[in-house]
Amino acid sequence: MSDHYQLIQDCIDRAVAAEQARGRFRRSLHDTLPNLHRSIHLPQRDAPLHITCFVIRYIQAIPTWLKRLDQMCDAGGLNFHPVRELILHSFSEIPERQPHEHGLGSILDEAYLAHRTMEEINDMLQPLCGTPLLPMDPMVANLVVRELLGETLACQLDDLAEVLLQRFEPAELDPARLVSMILHKQRYDDAPGEWPDFAQHMQIELRTPTLTRHMDLSH
Template structure:
């Protein structure tokens, strides 16, 4: 994983935002049209939303590093890593559909793909281990990002995610002896206690959904 390159690209996007204020202007235009389930504080709603987008993007390198590390411990790095590389490559080599997108606006789309990929792999882990791959709850944050990106394009990104996971991971990937050993380790109380320290990403950033 070349997450150092991702971190550099994210830093450059933040610098671009500091110079241009492009994202904050876009969010100002979106605020009146956000889905009513997205709950923001009464004061500084635009600032809270901008910080949400920034942190959502900033989490991606740590997310990919953590997912890869846990998959390596589980003995299925060879199955998981190609999926994570898709998210990494999406940052480093954006497809043509991203032409014209710059700064944090562009990276929000790419971050959504990365978060959704890990969310789908998490679902597989829950099915096989009754435990997530990594204990960061991004479900609500992903729904909020989906709204900010826009229904049509976000659905296209979701289709990329499903195609990638379906083609690279199967039930057989979780039937290895090393996976069985890892499954036993998951029952450790220390593992459970460590995972409790990870908060829900959206709550941490002050943005929630009222469903």
């Protein structure tokens, strides 16, 4: 792993270790979970533990996913540098900003920004490639994290992701570069376990009122 992504990995490792030692994020969820949107369905047994494990998995995927997106963009002749540098900068500020509070809660906004940016780049490049560049579907996971962060902060991070996207947006892709990027992508399609749907794995679902009523009537 390059120095860029090792710094992010080290930051994540510290946050997970802090949670394992103190359990601060998990305890905070006892106050947060009752306020989540009613469409988010959690396992009834120890929901705070499920959400904590989900958040850890969500955060831990970032260095690998970002690095692979970086590599594929490089294969396609796309400049991923602005995206990488801003996300790297956001992670590198954490210990200085909250030296005694470093944990899952302090890193969750950086994680959301990284995942939302990857989601947007994936959506942008899919029409050019004919397939998602990264084999991931983070929509439900991002919506759950959005609820944990709160609407105000989540909207600010969405705006920042949009700024990143504008800096990244390619004018066009050279056909030969496009083929190179797609061939590079195929390496990841053979390892589906590395691209989990975190929410589904943790039995976290979105249920619309219509679906809920339909399910109730079927009993």
